[in-house]
Amino acid sequence: MHGGTGVSGQGYTGVYGEGSKYGHPSERGVGVFGSCPDLSGPGVFGMSAAGLSPSAPPESATGIIGFGDNFGAQGLASGATTGSTGLFGQASPGTVGGTSINGVGVHGVATTGVWGEGVATSGVTQTPGVYGQGVPGVLGTSSGASGVVGLTGSALSTPTPVVGVYGSGSSGSTSNPTNRVGVWGDSDTFDGVHGGSITGTGVRGVSTNGRGAAFQGGVAAVRLVPSTAAKHPTSGLAGDLFVDAGHRLWYCLGGIVWKLLA
Secondary structure, eight states, rough: OOOOOOOOSSSSSSSOOOOOOOSSSSOOOOOOOOOOTTTTTTOOOOOOGGGGTTTTTGGGGGGGOOOOOSOOOOOOOOOSSTTTTSSOOOSSSSSOOEEEEEEESSSOOOSSSOOOOOOOOOOOOOOSSOOOOOSSSSOOOSSSSSSSOOOOOTTTTOOSSSOOOOOOEEEEEEESSGGOOOSSOOOOSSOOOHHHHHHHHSSSOOOOOOOOOOOOOSSSSOOOOSSSSOOOOSOOOTOOOOOOTOOOOOEEEETTTTEOOO
């Protein structure tokens, strides 16, 4: 039908489709199929207005709901351009998510498995691209690379630090101190937390009313790795400690003034 609606249904179930598997064994029956010749138009569009009612149940405020033994909803993108999306969800305000009884709520397979983008909103301090809540909130695993990677761009006007990964611990629990740690790293045989930088500070600890860093170890609390240089640098900052190739410990008083401690 041109200029109007191809199929319209009204009732408890507006449109119901049931597909049966016939013909070639590799063919899959389709309950409802939608296509759009317009490259900018959706094949299937679902909208719900029940969410405007405060008493409406969560499922009634959903544009499209899918149920399945394996996949509740599956989207495939064949576009060759960067940014082609298999399944796209948008909520304003609110969140886009998936639920599962015994499996995975949201599962994405692609060059980027799951992509989330938070849109800046006036009066809202946090608009996360991806939000995770659970035990743990976000879990990342990898067989040969990083489990979780965080990347950030310029500072713009964000109130939080512009960092790759940001963690904030609250004081809600006093029975378990790990519940109040912003970022926790643990390892059996390697570094629990590793920080590296080319020209900046590898690891920095800052506290307003406490100690910037505290170290404890069975072999040594802190180790300063000796340099390959025969002597301390020409200049430094007040408070710098430096161990040269001869295992001598130097302390910088500021500028080019160094003092041999041991």
